[in-house]
Amino acid sequence: MSPSSRRLQTKPVITCLKTFLIxxxxxxxxxxxxxxxxxxxxxxxxxxxxxxxSEDSTxxxxxxxxxxxxxxxxxxxxxxxxxxxxxxxxxxxxMFLTLVFLAELVAGVSGFIFRHEIKDKFGVAFEKAVSSYNxxxxxxxxxxxxxxxxxxxxxxxxTDWGDTAYFKSNGIPVSCCKDNAKCSPETLKDLIKARDEVxxxxxxxLVTSVMEANLGIxxxxxxxxxxxxxIGIFLACCLSRYITNNQYEMV
Numbered sequence: 001m002s003p004s005s006r007r008l009q010t011k012p013v014i015t016c017l018k019t020f021l022i023x024x025x026x027x028x029x030x031x032x033x034x035x036x037x038x039x040x041x042x043x044x045x046x047x048x049x050x051x052x053x054s055e056d057s058t059x060x061x062x063x064x065x066x067x068x069x070x071x072x073x074x075x076x077x078x079x080x081x082x083x084x085x086x087x088x089x090x091x092x093x094x095m096f097l098t099l100v101f102l103a104e105l106v107a108g109v110s111g112f113i114f115r116h117e118i119k120d121k122f123g124v125a126f127e128k129a130v131s132s133y134n135x136x137x138x139x140x141x142x143x144x145x146x147x148x149x150x151x152x153x154x155x156x157x158x159t160d161w162g163d164t165a166y167f168k169s170n171g172i173p174v175s176c177c178k179d180n181a182k183c184s185p186e187t188l189k190d191l192i193k194a195r196d197e198v199x200x201x202x203x204x205x206l207v208t209s210v211m212e213a214n215l216g217i218x219x220x221x222x223x224x225x226x227x228x229x230x231i232g233i234f235l236a237c238c239l240s241r242y243i244t245n246n247q248y249e250m251v
Contacts, residue, residue, distance in 0.1 A: 039062070100226075178197060
């Protein structure tokens with residue numbers, strides 16, 4: 001087969017690969033936007049829970065935000081590299097996709113494996129925050145936020161507050177009240193009277209359920225996006241090879 005015939009057969013393949021890779025790069029860019037949004041949502045919605053579990057855990061939303069922003073940038077780079085038809089740009093794009101694949105795979109596996117450890121850490125930290133509650137420090141503010149938001153009270157139930165130093169002088173925190181207007185100081189200082197006026201559901205059970213559900217969502221998204229990179233790696237490598245071979249035949 002002559003070189004001109006090979007070029008004629010190769011050109012449609014290159015055009016097809018370019019079309020698929022541009023489409024993939026646009027989808028890849030969109031997944032970056034989703035990951036960025038998940039990171040911002042995690043920062044806003046889960047910061048109170050994660051800050052009690054561990055100071056390091058609060059870095060997770062920032063990792064997602066950083067990864068999402070990087071994917072957005074390289075998604076645009078992939079479109080540019082494909083339109084230019086530059087083999088070295090395509091190889092660089094494939095290399096980046098490989099790194100993203102490995103990073104997201106590790107992140108997804110880590111989130112799945114360590115979800116119980118995070119749950120245990122939160123249990124210990126929340127119990128400590130309740131026992132040292134004083135209504136003024138940051139941990140107390142987190143406890144109040146959790147109790148108001150999830151409509152719960154105490155670690156295992158509202159009677160946990162009876163063993164705290166805060167209860168002896170102030171009673172159960174107002175954040176446990178179903179209706180602040182009905183929670184008088186006298187009622188909050190009496191566990192029996194307070195039973196009908198405060199939330200009786202355990203905060204630990206509710207919080208860990210929310211955390212596990214959200215970690216499962218984040219891990220699932222990480223796995224899905226990670227395996228999606230394999231398609232891009234394959235397309236970028238194939239297109240780079242076909243363009244390189246075609247250029248070689250033209251010399």
